[in-house]
Amino acid sequence: MPRGRKSPTVLTFVDLFCGIGGFRYGMELFAKQNPQYTFRCVQSVDIKRDALDTYNLNFKEETPPTDIRTVKDLPHFDILCAGFPCQPFSSAGKKEGFEDQRGRGDLIFEVLRICTESNPTYVLLENVSNIERIDNGKALERIVAEFAALGYHMTVKKINALDVGLAQDRARVFIVGCKTKPIPIEIPTPARRQTIADIVDATDTTTNLPLAFTQGLASRKPEELYGMSIKDKRGGDKNIHSWDIDYHGATTATQKTLMKTLLTERRKKGWAEKKGIVWMDGMPLTLEEIRTFLDYPELEADLADLTAKGYLVLEHPKDLVNGKRVPKPTCPQGYNICKGKLSFPLSKILDPAGTSPTLTATDSNKLGVVVGATIRRLNTRELKALCGFPESMVLPPSANPYDVFGNMVCPPVIAALLDSILRLDRLPLGVNA
Numbered sequence: 001m002p003r004g005r006k007s008p009t010v011l012t013f014v015d016l017f018c019g020i021g022g023f024r025y026g027m028e029l030f031a032k033q034n035p036q037y038t039f040r041c042v043q044s045v046d047i048k049r050d051a052l053d054t055y056n057l058n059f060k061e062e063t064p065p066t067d068i069r070t071v072k073d074l075p076h077f078d079i080l081c082a083g084f085p086c087q088p089f090s091s092a093g094k095k096e097g098f099e100d101q102r103g104r105g106d107l108i109f110e111v112l113r114i115c116t117e118s119n120p121t122y123v124l125l126e127n128v129s130n131i132e133r134i135d136n137g138k139a140l141e142r143i144v145a146e147f148a149a150l151g152y153h154m155t156v157k158k159i160n161a162l163d164v165g166l167a168q169d170r171a172r173v174f175i176v177g178c179k180t181k182p183i184p185i186e187i188p189t190p191a192r193r194q195t196i197a198d199i200v201d202a203t204d205t206t207t208n209l210p211l212a213f214t215q216g217l218a219s220r221k222p223e224e225l226y227g228m229s230i231k232d233k234r235g236g237d238k239n240i241h242s243w244d245i246d247y248h249g250a251t252t253a254t255q256k257t258l259m260k261t262l263l264t265e266r267r268k269k270g271w272a273e274k275k276g277i278v279w280m281d282g283m284p285l286t287l288e289e290i291r292t293f294l295d296y297p298e299l300e301a302d303l304a305d306l307t308a309k310g311y312l313v314l315e316h317p318k319d320l321v322n323g324k325r326v327p328k329p330t331c332p333q334g335y336n337i338c339k340g341k342l343s344f345p346l347s348k349i350l351d352p353a354g355t356s357p358t359l360t361a362t363d364s365n366k367l368g369v370v371v372g373a374t375i376r377r378l379n380t381r382e383l384k385a386l387c388g389f390p391e392s393m394v395l396p397p398s399a400n401p402y403d404v405f406g407n408m409v410c411p412p413v414i415a416a417l418l419d420s421i422l423r424l425d426r427l428p429l430g431v432n433a
Contacts, residue, residue: 011040013040013120015041017082019055019407023409042075068114073117075118077120083127123177124174126172126175127175129158129172129173140156153179154176159185160172164190164413166193167386168410169356170358187420196356199386201371204379204381206374226352232337243259262337266282278319283317285335287299307335315327316332317331348368359406361407387411
């Protein structure tokens, strides 16, 4: 090493619930931007096979699936990273928090145990933004209090991937602890935010979407598809319904009007009162009820045709019983629109000038892009770009890219957090090489 140049500060860390490596890639990105630091992982832990296979492949490890409850007697390290399970706190789940019946809500206490045993200087945690609302905020307050009781100065910061320039609207809560002093988290405004146009792979013009679906969409100009949702629900001018593109079979102009009218009318609360059920957003209506707001000679035949093609379903209204919706057989069957957001090959076509909604494990495969004359799902290269992973990252053949990228931490967010945590006026207790 040339005379006068200091050796880099080496920081050790553990990567708990490591997933596909968002924290670790974030550290690598920070070190690339700040060569006075280098990071060394002393332990990586995850129990999910697909994610861990991806992690091992890219970081040249052979870590087996491991339950965090079995991780004992780690040596001291500088930084603890943990994207602890989000399902118990997610708005998409049951929101059971610490009481999660699948045993995931209490895993944060295993993180606390490891901190007690190894006494890291820094703690860097990540979870869904809904954790702020679980039990009116008491869940998050308890987590912060538990770490504070161990001697950590705690900071909570909500950061969106958009805040660091990525083209994904992904808000997450980060919980940062430091043994020596409070750390104000400051995320500088990016010079430029990416758009979908920046991340689209123009070389990929293949699609595995059903032909009937893409042909129906292709009847419109590409710019008429940008930013459009695809679902048989209300959505204003930014929504395409199955009957708009004749996805389940040809429909007449009159049938399209019938579907559009029924879509709105079935939401009115007066129908619930008449049927003697608790109101729900979308109730089946009988032929006689439909005739009260739309009546013409072919109405019954059109309803039968739309039902046969799968645009409508004939069913009993559902009442609310013990918190669950159950059919009420004493009410006559009626016609209802039966296809929801996830009933179609795509739920949204991304606008090149816009950004992506939050990628999730359940429906990131429902996001589409238009490339020339092709309409297709996001590919792996685009998923990596939306999340800020390096293009050099590879996935094993067994990994489902929509699953693994729907449940990860964005590396550029971690790099931005480290910039706040490791500023020169609060150097960590690292080990000089």
